[in-house]
Amino acid sequence: MTLLGVNNISKSYGGIQALRECTMNFQEGAINGLIGPNGSGKTTLFNVMTGYETPDSGTVTFRGNDITNATPDEVFASGIGRTFQLTRIFPRLTVIENVHIAAQRQGFLAQLRQWSQPDERARALESLDFVGLTKLSREPAGSLSYGQQKLLEFAFIMVAEPKVMLLDEPAGGVNPTLLKHLGGRIKELNKSGVTFIIVEHDMEFVMGICDQVSVMHQGHALLEGKPDIVRNDPAVLEAYLGTDMSEAE
């Protein structure tokens, strides 16, 4: 069943057409991969889906509801969390404070309570345990390594218990051990019902973890299918390498 869908989305920046009538459907309960060469529009599509950009035309639907013009906070409140290509954490706050921020969706009166309520603290620590950062909970988030910051971003999205997590290049700059750890956590969360959409250039990671892979090329959807089918599709190879492989041979 389609959980999150984009229908005929177009978006341009001046003379550059980042998305052109792009249509894609992401299945509920699956780990969806979104691949494509640099500049193919993957991050723009993420921005449109999460309210950071308004499309020129087309619609975005979540569980059948139109969320095309929703703001980022409304998108987040509806159950869609995302991480960024370059991590966006709160560097001067401690690791545990970072995780608590994502649990702030409350009315103003509730906001007057102490931020570190025992039940919320337990949830935050559980989330840090999950990504292996508990020992660093009192460190300033800005002092973490890049890979650890990726895990922290993952943890603070996770604590808000979203239905869908959009991960923008989670493997970028992360060492193989941490990446394996992250992959394990994604699979574990997916088993508990969280749907993932992952933009990634690391093909080994994508093909190893994803149930379904969508390919973008020049702002539109090129192909959707199982990893094995996508991996061997000549059109995909051509999109990445810029030539028809059979002709090259």
Place this chain on the structure above:
Amino acid sequence: MSTDITTSQRPTPPSYEVPKVYRYGALIVGFFALVIFPLVFNNPTISTIGVFAMIFLMAVTGWNIFSGYTGYIALGHAVFFGIGQYATAMLSSYWHINPGMWTFVLIPVSMILAGIAAIPIGFMILRVRKHTFIVLTIALMFIFQLFAYNLRSWTGGSQGLEVGQPGWDGSVFNLPYYYVGLFVAIIAIITSFMIRRSKFGLSLLAIRDDEDRARSLGINTTRSKLIAFIISAVFLGAAGCIYAMFVGSVYPQFSFDPAFDLELSIMAFAGGLGTILGPSLGALIISAAQQYFLISFGGANVFLIVYGALFIVILRLLPGGVVPAISDKWRSHVVRKEQRKLDAEIQGPAEGGAKK
């Protein structure tokens, strides 16, 4: 969500906070020092310095609730300081309040008026960020100064307004202002402390670090900034009220003074911007030093040179401010202690093994 680690197995990270016994001990000592200060130093010149220090203490604590926590450096909070002053001068005359203890009733009135004024101002200027925000706050301060100059029938224009002075004896004249100022300053510090510990405070700090990210995580950034702005203005209004009562006159160029916000920001930076007690400490040190230098070297503005030199020394030695410097020292101490403990644990079994 399942995890590999149970609560009992969870590794406990070391606490880098200065232990509560030291923190609360310092607070209690500081509180009693402030309470007995004008009784010990009963020279009116010294207690006058104390009154100005209390006024700046509440003003800078209020300023820090908005600018320190959100990172929006406001250089136009003199607007609310001025509103507090003019409200005091105008209302004491309009309501025929006899100079004396009853005049202090105007403090909550000034606080409310400054808070009300902050609502439309906040709505307007909080739409912009960074440099544009700073420029707008300065512009707004000059607009209010022009109002004060030109609305002569209300404000007296450049002639200013008088605030009646009570006929108290010179030896105790400063004491009511000092203690009322201390009381309001303590309320400001407690408010700042409560905000810092709340979810609301955490959302303000998130705005300081990355406002767009905070918004994307569901924080209503516009509401949070506006509320912090109003709370901040309320304490500036109180400071303005006490200042007007103490000085006894109100003039546009002193009520809406561009130097006032620079002083506030210098105090906050020197003590530690965005910390709870840093700005308070900065206010006590800098405002007292400023008044002392003014009295000692006031003649040819030499005091400004001494004052500037002091500020450079503080920034040079403690770039993050006094309180962050103390926190950093304590953190280094904890890290060294942890390292020594770890070294001993590693060396212990090795030495034991060697003896056998």
